[in-house]
Amino acid sequence: MRLLAALAEAGSISAASRRLGVSQQAASMRMRQLEKRLGIPLLHRTARGATLTGEGAVAAEWAADVVHAADRFEAGVAALREQRAPVAVAASLTVAEYLLPRWLIAARAAAQTRPVSVTATNSTRVIELVADGPHGLGFIESPQSVGALRSEVVARDELVTVVPPGHEWARRGTISPSVLARTPLITRERGSGTRLNAEQIMADAGHPPVPPLVELPTTAAIRTAVHAGAGVAILSILAVRDDIAAGRLVRVRVRGLRFVRELRAVYARADELAPELRTLLAVATRGA
Secondary structure: OHHHHHHHHHOOHHHHHHHHOOOHHHHHHHHHHHHHHHOOOOEEEEOOEEEEOHHHHHHHHHHHHHHHHHHHHHHHHHHHHHHHOOEEEEEEHHHHHHOHHHHHHHHHHOOOOOOEEEEEEOHHHHHHHHHHOOOOEEEEOOOOOOOOOEEEEEEEEEEEEEEOOOOHHHHHOEEOHHHHHHOOEEEOOOOOHHHHHHHHHHHHOOOOOOOOOEEOOOHHHHHHHHHOOOOEEEEEHHHHHHHHHHOOOEEEEEOOOOEEEEEEEEEOOHHHOOHHHHHHHHHHHOOO
16 A cells, blocks of 8 residues: 555656665565455556556555555554653662662652663763763762763762771771871772762872772672771762661761762753653752
8 A cells, every 4th residue: 555655646666666665576566466455457557667547546545545544653652652661860879779769759759650760880881871862861979071961960978988897997086188098998990980089089188099909899899898897988978877877887087088079960951851851850959
């Protein structure tokens, strides 16, 4: 039917076949098959080419109606499918673990319709995912440039130095920045917002840190390693608040130095965000 409608518009089998991207031989064979199925002649075939019969012209008009209706049906179903498809968000691990779940619940309560798919990774990768397009919105915890993306502060967070209860710093309670800088830390991988923030704050204060003792892929792994006595770490207060309250970890203050950072949302353009992501962004920025 699509070929028949195209033939009526284009005027010949060769032109219709080019329009639909098939060979003229295949188009001729399909028209013969259609004539056989319908039981009526659709084409006058001569040495100079083929033209529609009277019945063929009427059938072509009906075929065009069916083709247009099918196209509208497919477009409508695609739109419905798009409405149900999840929208993608990328978030740094601290945000994904300790802030984003609460924001998602609040956004859902505000009449959100589509589900949200979350990718938890480091801040550098979040920026890449949003810049490359598969994720419309991202949340990062690092101070690095976001390139052509737009960013806005959605929250503030404090990083704290933690040790196991038996560590000598636990008895002191306070250390100098120089002592901290000389101590190899347990950190996340390069690209982690927590690591980037801590290293930049220390460097800006004139105390660049020595290389880390070990790099671990998650905050939970770092907390476990510190609790086991493996060393010292700088982590978000959001991640260690319960451990400090329970005595599993001890916070050590650094004289004259505070590790405060901004958590930011990143996106290409606000007016291009899906409605669900605009709602999520609005919920996140309320506490900024």
